[in-house]
Amino acid sequence: MAMPLWQPIKPGYTPVNQAEEQRKTMHKQNREQRTMQPDDKSWLKDGAMASWPICFGYIPIGLALGVLANQAEIPVWAVAMMSIMVFAGSAQFICVAMLTAGASVWSIILTSFVVNLRHFLMSSAIAVHLTGLRRIFLSFFAYGITDESFAVNMTHFRKGNWDHKRAIIVNQLANITWIIATVSGALIGQFIPRGAFGTDYALTAMFLALLLFQLHDVVYVLTGLTALGLATAWYLLIPGNSYIVGSSVIAASIGYFFKQYRDKHR
Amino acid sequence: MSFLEYLFLFGGMGIVTYLPRWLPLFYLAHRELPKWLIDWLSMIPVAILCALLAPILFTDQTTRSLELGKPELLVAIPTLLFAVKTKSLGGTVFVGMGLYWLSGFLPVQ
Numbered sequence: 001m002a003m004p005l006w007q008p009i010k011p012g013y014t015p016v017n018q019a020e021e022q023r024k025t026m027h028k029q030n031r032e033q034r035t036m037q038p039d040d041k042s043w044l045k046d047g048a049m050a051s052w053p054i055c056f057g058y059i060p061i062g063l064a065l066g067v068l069a070n071q072a073e074i075p076v077w078a079v080a081m082m083s084i085m086v087f088a089g090s091a092q093f094i095c096v097a098m099l100t101a102g103a104s105v106w107s108i109i110l111t112s113f114v115v116n117l118r119h120f121l122m123s124s125a126i127a128v129h130l131t132g133l134r135r136i137f138l139s140f141f142a143y144g145i146t147d148e149s150f151a152v153n154m155t156h157f158r159k160g161n162w163d164h165k166r167a168i169i170v171n172q173l174a175n176i177t178w179i180i181a182t183v184s185g186a187l188i189g190q191f192i193p194r195g196a197f198g199t200d201y202a203l204t205a206m207f208l209a210l211l212l213f214q215l216h217d218v219v220y221v222l223t224g225l226t227a228l229g230l231a232t233a234w235y236l237l238i239p240g241n242s243y244i245v246g247s248s249v250i251a252a253s254i255g256y257f258f259k260q261y262r263d264k265h266r
Numbered sequence: 267m268s269f270l271e272y273l274f275l276f277g278g279m280g281i282v283t284y285l286p287r288w289l290p291l292f293y294l295a296h297r298e299l300p301k302w303l304i305d306w307l308s309m310i311p312v313a314i315l316c317a318l319l320a321p322i323l324f325t326d327q328t329t330r331s332l333e334l335g336k337p338e339l340l341v342a343i344p345t346l347l348f349a350v351k352t353k354s355l356g357g358t359v360f361v362g363m364g365l366y367w368l369s370g371f372l373p374v375q
Contacts, residue, residue, distance in 0.1 A: 052356065053355055053356055053359045056359065057359070078267075078272045078276075081273070081276055082276045082279075085276040085277060085279070085280035086276055086279045086283050088279075088283045091279060091283060095275075095279060105271070105274065105278070106278075108275060108278075108279065109275070109278035109279055109282055110282075112282050112283055113282035113283075113286075116282065116283045116286055116287075117286050118286075118314065119283075119286045119287045120286035120287075120289070120290055121310050121314060122287075122310070122314065123286065123287050123288070123289070123290040123291045124291075124294055124307055124310070125307040125310040125311060127290055127291045127294035127295045128294075128299065128304055128307055130291065131295050131296070132295065132296065133295060135296075138288075138291050138292050138295055139292060141291065142284065142288035142291050142292065143287065143288075145287040145291070147314075147318060151315060152355075154311045155311075155355075196367075197363060197367050198362070198363035198365070198366035198367030198368075198370075199363060200366070201338070201341065201362050201365075201366035201367075202359055202363050204319070204322055204338060204342070204362065205345050205358055205359045205361070205362025205363060206355065206362075207315055207319055208319065208342055208345055208346055208362065209345075209346075209355050209359070209362075210315060211312065211315040211319065212346055212349045212350060213349075213353070213355075214311055214312045214315070215312070219309075220309070220312045223312050223313050223316075224312045224313070224315075224316045226313075227312070227313040227314075227316035227317050228316045228317075228320045228323075228324075229320075231316060231317040231318075231320035231321065232320045232321065232324045232325065232332070235321045235325060235330070236325060236330065236331065236332060239330075243317065243321070244314065244317045244318060247313070247316075247317045247320075248310060248313040248314045248317045249313075251309070251313040251316070251317070252306055252307075252309035252310050252313040253306065253309075255309040255312075255313070256302075256305055256306045256309055259305065259309075260305075
């Protein structure tokens with residue numbers, strides 16, 4: 001934008017501020033675009049199409065959790081209650097194992113907290129794509145942020161053909177599948193063979209593909225390799241689950257500084 | 267355990283699970299984030315996916331020890347190649363599953 005010559009230069013009006021202002025108008029435009037968008041009907045279908053790999057992967061894991069819960073003599077209604085109130089696979093597995101081992105309620109709650117702290121990072125990262133939405137929507141959306149829905153939604157947001165409606169469909173279809181799978185596992189799980197047709201690998205394969213789709217710049221490759229190495233070492237050396245958050249934060253910071261350095265010296 | 271005990275346990279777990287998912291979204295989605303934070307956050311998906319995958323691919327998770335060459339890792343290579351070629355998420359999931367299933371029939375484990 002051209003400034004009239006007679007206008008005194010405001011102190012602090014640096015290119016940084018200019019970029020900041022540009023970003024703010026972009027932000028506003030994004031928001032307006034979103035509210036002006038015609039209410040197209042395809043959001044339900046798009047969300048369902050994007051979520052099926054998650055749902056597919058949740059079925060064997062949910063069944064397995066249900067079977068374990070059944071063996072731990074947790075009633076079926078309690079399994080349903082847990083999947084609705086918690087909706088966090090790893091914490092639920094740990095809960096069943098700890099209940100079997102006779103752990104106290106408080107220690108189970110504390111462990112869940114530590115195991116699920118990683119979602120703090122995911123929630124922060126996805127917030128960039130959900131700016132200016134109603135607080136009630138955001139509060140409902142937050143319930144469905146899992147490793148899997150996060151990875152799928154971020155990949156689609158990055159591609160650009162994605163919005164909050166499609167994203168929440170992914171969250172909630174995954175949630176419904178998870179509830180049904182865990183309850184089915186508790187009811188009839190012992191009659192279903194474990195890991196048939198490689199279903200145990202479904203989520204790993206999905207993560208691999210989603211990871212690959214994100215690697216469109218050498219910065220991300222470097223971040224990923226750092227995280228792989230760090231997480232492996234951390235996992236082997238330090239008990240517990242701190243390796244997820246710890247190595248992600250360090251690897252993201254190394255990637256960030258590498259990008260800063262590169263952009264400055266280009 | 268009684269209904270109330272379960273309610274207390276799952277309620278507690280639910281709250282501590284929900285809060286880390288809710289707090290950043292609730293506050294950050296209504297703030298103008300500084301550029302450095304957006305740049306840093308853009309690194310998080312790759313970093314977290316790798317952190318989640320690393321133990322699955324490179325370690326024996328029952329003994330928590332290094333194990334290079336487990337089926338999960340070997341199957342990952344053709345699975346990734348398929349993903350590079352096709353850019354298809356669904357196809358990759360199926361190919362990965364199929365290969366992993368077949369790897370169970372290999373004589374050497």
